[in-house]
Amino acid sequence: MLRISRLDLAEAHMLIEAAAAKAEEIAVPMCIAVADESGNLIAFTRMDGAKISSIAIAIDKAFTAAAARGTTERYNGLCVPGQPTFGIHNTNGGRFCIIGGGVPIIVEGTVIGAVGLSAGTAEQDVVCAEAAAAHFYEQKGVRQP
Amino acid sequence: MLRISRLDLAEAHMLIEAAAAKAEEIAVPMCIAVADESGNLIAFTRMDGAKISSIAIAIDKAFTAAAARGTTERYNGLCVPGQPTFGIHNTNGGRFCIIGGGVPIIVEGTVIGAVGLSAGTAEQDVVCAEAAAAHFYEQKGVRQP
């Protein structure tokens, strides 16, 4: 039997609140999703004014960062025609999102969930996702991976 | 041009908190979703311990109650083989959910969104969804439809 560590709901809310605070700071209403280590959704918030198309993208970024255990931004660089990983964006029923803004939450070397944001530029989404993760690590007294 | 009324994020959170309070009272951890009047997700919470299969069901109940402007429970009674509405559960890409637990939020005769719950029996889901809606109407000083 395996013992798996997983974000709980309070931690998911902490991530969403920190992400939303950063999104407000840069004045971009965002869709914010938190997934567990298996990629399943724990919590989601669409800030007033955030784009409708970003609902699915935020959820899929969180799914991807958790399930593939890496930032979605990293896959953006790998998923280029002619390169070995090209095509990965088509997998998992098209849910494998390679646009920056999905960031895994890692505690003691293990992915326990992920946060995913969408609505701004990929760069803005990354900034907010990383701010959420940094806040989580700080609050939890966990060393940033 | 039409002017549409829509739940805002604070109202969605109010609905989720009221639904979660009722779910705790009956000791069934739930998945709770709130959709806007067009069926698009505003907020979602998976209480610790809620079933994984209930994530999609809660979201689809909120979608259905908003988009079809009626409780999902009502469609349960209509969607019976040999009856005129049978088959509606297959529509909208299978997202049309006919299990009780999706309740529209109606202000001045207009659906402005919906709440959807899943994880208990259909009856338990209905109880929590209705508690959320009742709390909303009371807090807002709106007459229950």
Added chain:
Amino acid sequence: MLRISRLDLAEAHMLIEAAAAKAEEIAVPMCIAVADESGNLIAFTRMDGAKISSIAIAIDKAFTAAAARGTTERYNGLCVPGQPTFGIHNTNGGRFCIIGGGVPIIVEGTVIGAVGLSAGTAEQDVVCAEAAAAHFYEQKGVRQP
């Protein structure tokens, strides 16, 4: 509660008629879709002779331009391998269309819907979509965004 502005059906018809007039002028029978601000279809016309594969494309272009609040053409320029937004064409169940011909309708800085065309070259689709939007702004006495 939010107050949302949305194209009404008469306005959707105005957009379709203007798009069809341009399509006739350039002698390309088109599929023409109008979505509301949430991306849901308001009206659709397949001109006699228009391609079958363009039905879905026109509907998805209107969805994308409304839900993502930008021209589909703009996303075509952003969704290039190696660039941060690459992969967005796979999101939203593959409905995020990055081929030109989807144009949001913007009133006082707010997207109230979108028109999407398909059947010609991307350039021809764009010409017709922009003609429809321009006609709408002129008829409504709204400054072109």
Added chain:
Amino acid sequence: MLRISRLDLAEAHMLIEAAAAKAEEIAVPMCIAVADESGNLIAFTRMDGAKISSIAIAIDKAFTAAAARGTTERYNGLCVPGQPTFGIHNTNGGRFCIIGGGVPIIVEGTVIGAVGLSAGTAEQDVVCAEAAAAHFYEQKGVRQP
């Protein structure tokens, strides 16, 4: 942070071997799937001669029994037109399988995964799934739930 118990691969293989032994005994080549507690596939075996259509069914039965935390057979009894749970077979993108043969594995009151079988009659699938679960509990010295 939550601590989740999950079947490991050796346990998944034990389940598959026990299920296959029963399938051989009743002379029905089966598709056999084991999912983790989140519904994600751990191991899968298609016995020589098993039906192709049973690949997806076995995987979905294991998904359902794990994610919904009950036997698929139980949902078969609940998902009857006119009853409150009717329609659940359509949810989760149609993956919610209500045909007997999916059985959760429960240790100390917690679902840690599930086994799903398909190829025979529903009754035969159930017999093999239950044999696999019983073997697991016996080998592990865990009281059958």
